[in-house]
Amino acid sequence: MSFNPIALTRRLLQIPSCSGEETALGSVISEELESLGFRVCRQSVQGERFNIWAFRGNPVITFATHMDTVQPFLEFHEDETCLYGRGACDAKGIIAVQIAAAKRLLEAGMEAGVLFLVGEEAGSDGARKANQLENDCRFLIMGEPTDNRMATGTKGALRLLLRTEGTAAHSSCPEEGDSALLKLIDIVQMWRMRNWPHDPVMGSTTWNVGRLQGGRQANVIPDRAEAEIMFRLINPVNNVLRILQNDVKQLGVIDVLYQADPVRLRTLEGFETMVASFATDIPLLNRWGEPFLLGPGSIIDAHSDHEKIKKTDLTHAVDLYFNMACRLLE
Numbered sequence: 001m002s003f004n005p006i007a008l009t010r011r012l013l014q015i016p017s018c019s020g021e022e023t024a025l026g027s028v029i030s031e032e033l034e035s036l037g038f039r040v041c042r043q044s045v046q047g048e049r050f051n052i053w054a055f056r057g058n059p060v061i062t063f064a065t066h067m068d069t070v071q072p073f074l075e076f077h078e079d080e081t082c083l084y085g086r087g088a089c090d091a092k093g094i095i096a097v098q099i100a101a102a103k104r105l106l107e108a109g110m111e112a113g114v115l116f117l118v119g120e121e122a123g124s125d126g127a128r129k130a131n132q133l134e135n136d137c138r139f140l141i142m143g144e145p146t147d148n149r150m151a152t153g154t155k156g157a158l159r160l161l162l163r164t165e166g167t168a169a170h171s172s173c174p175e176e177g178d179s180a181l182l183k184l185i186d187i188v189q190m191w192r193m194r195n196w197p198h199d200p201v202m203g204s205t206t207w208n209v210g211r212l213q214g215g216r217q218a219n220v221i222p223d224r225a226e227a228e229i230m231f232r233l234i235n236p237v238n239n240v241l242r243i244l245q246n247d248v249k250q251l252g253v254i255d256v257l258y259q260a261d262p263v264r265l266r267t268l269e270g271f272e273t274m275v276a277s278f279a280t281d282i283p284l285l286n287r288w289g290e291p292f293l294l295g296p297g298s299i300i301d302a303h304s305d306h307e308k309i310k311k312t313d314l315t316h317a318v319d320l321y322f323n324m325a326c327r328l329l330e
Contacts, residue, residue, distance in 0.1 A: 003103055005096035005318060006083070006311050008032065012092040013076040013085035019068040019122035023048045026067055029095065029116060030054075036103055038114075045118050045129045055113030056106050058136055061325050062113040062288060063098035065091040065143035065295070066120030066281065070303050082308040089297025093309040094143035094317070097296060101321035110329060113137065115288070120281050123159075123258050127281035131288070139328045140288040141321060144280050145297035148317055150271040150324075153202055154293065156233035156262040157279035158240060161226055162187060164214075164252035168223040177221030181214040183251045184225040190247055202234040202262060202275055228257075232277060236261050260284070265293055268327055271320070292328075294320060 017025035026042070030052055033040050038054040045051055055062070069087040076085035083093065095116060102112040113135075117126035164184045169177025188209060196205035207229060214225025233240055237259040248254055260283045267273050271294070278299055282291045296313035 003036065003100055005093075005100040005314050008096040008099065009083055009088070009093045009309065009314060010076070010078065012095060013083060013088060016073040017067055017069055017087065018071045018073060019119055020049070022067045022118045023050070026050055026052060026116070026118070029067065033099065033114070036099070037106070038102075043129060043133060045126050049118045049126075051118060051126050051130050052116040053113065053130070053133055053135075055111070057111035059111040059113040060136060060138040060289070061105075061141065061328060062115050062135070062137045062139070063102055063141045063143065063321060064115040064117065064281070064285065064288070065094045065098060066117045066126065067091075067095065068118055068121050068126075070121050074305065074307060082310050084306070084308045086307055088301070088307045088309040089145040090299075090302035090307065091143055091145070091295065093297060093314050094145075094295045097314050097317040098141075098143055098321060100318045101325065104318065104322050105325055110325070112325065117281060124281050124284055127284035131285055135288060137289040140282070140285060140291045141324060142280055142282050142291055142293045143295035144276065144278070144293060145299045145302055146274055146276060146293060146295050147298050148272070148294065148296050148313060148320055149274040150267045151265055151276045151293035152267055152273050153262060153264045154276040154280055154282065155202060155278060156235070156237055157258060157260045158231040158233055158237050158256070159258040160229050160231075160244070161255040161257055162229055162248070162252055163226045163255065164224070166221065166223045169221040171219045171221055174221060177223075179221050180225040181222040184212070184214060184227055187248055187251055188227065191244075194243075197235050197240075199234040203277060205231065205234055205240070206277070207231040232279070234262055263291070265291060267292075268324065271324075292324065294324065
């Protein structure tokens with residue numbers, strides 16, 4: 001039967017699937033895969049949330065990406081060139097083209113599987129659980145928006161919660177209190193002034209204060225403050241974490257929420273290449289064979305209020321995935 005990845009992307013973009021709320025999307029994808037003749041296994045992760053492992057035969061190649069998106073949900077719309085909506089490039093369009101590529105492999109007499117995960121944007125609980133699944137895969141083709149170029153490596157990631165404490169007091173008598181918020185700002189400013197590591201291939205260490213909160217109101221010295229911070233790393237996590245903990249010392253406490261070391265990846269001749277400035281679930285899926293990374297769409301559009309994917313990039317990605325798999329199976 002014919003299969004249109006653009007039509008499936010259009011359908012998936014109309015289903016909200018922010019992290020923790022992937023069940024409705026997972027059900028639609030499962031039904032689609034079953035209609036195409038795949039054997040579909042739903043792996044329970046938490047509550048009603050589940051990963052999808054779908055295959056025919058005993059595949060040595062699996063395509064993988066994630067079903068969840070960041071918040072907020074964006075309404076779907078399209079024009080002649082692009083599809084717009086939350087997850088367009090990260091990663092609902094990728095789900096559709098990976099299904100199309102796997103179907104094409106099956107029609108060519110080769111075996112293939114797809115692995116779609118929950119929770120990648122919020123701690124990767126789906127990938128951790130999926131690594132327990134029995135499989136005989138030798139190659140894992142991970143999908144993330146790389147502009148249809150094959151990644152030579154990905155940066156690592158360190159998501160942390162920085163917490164500081166102080167003493168509340170009337171703001172007219174600041175000497176009677178101890179501002180937790182000012183302590184936190186001092187730490188952040190220290191990190192802004194630091195020269196972070198740089199690699200000629202992987203690029204620079206970058207970081208972002210994604211959430212900051214503290215205090216009660218303007219006339220009260222804040223006794224508690226916290227910030228959620230994300231580092232993109234070119235060095236092993238422990239190297240950077242030692243620096244951060246030494247900077248914080250007695251000023252605050254660091255809680256590590258997620259960590260992944262940088263990854264160097266093999267590429268295939270004839271494919272355009274790039275270095276991914278982001279992290280993926282690859283480090284958590286080490287029982288799924290040698291990893292590769294490629295996908296349609298730009299990381300610049302991901303997580304933005306204008307997230308989109310070009311229709312031509314979707315159709316081109318099907319060919320790229322199919323050719324990658326054929327090369328690896330030779």
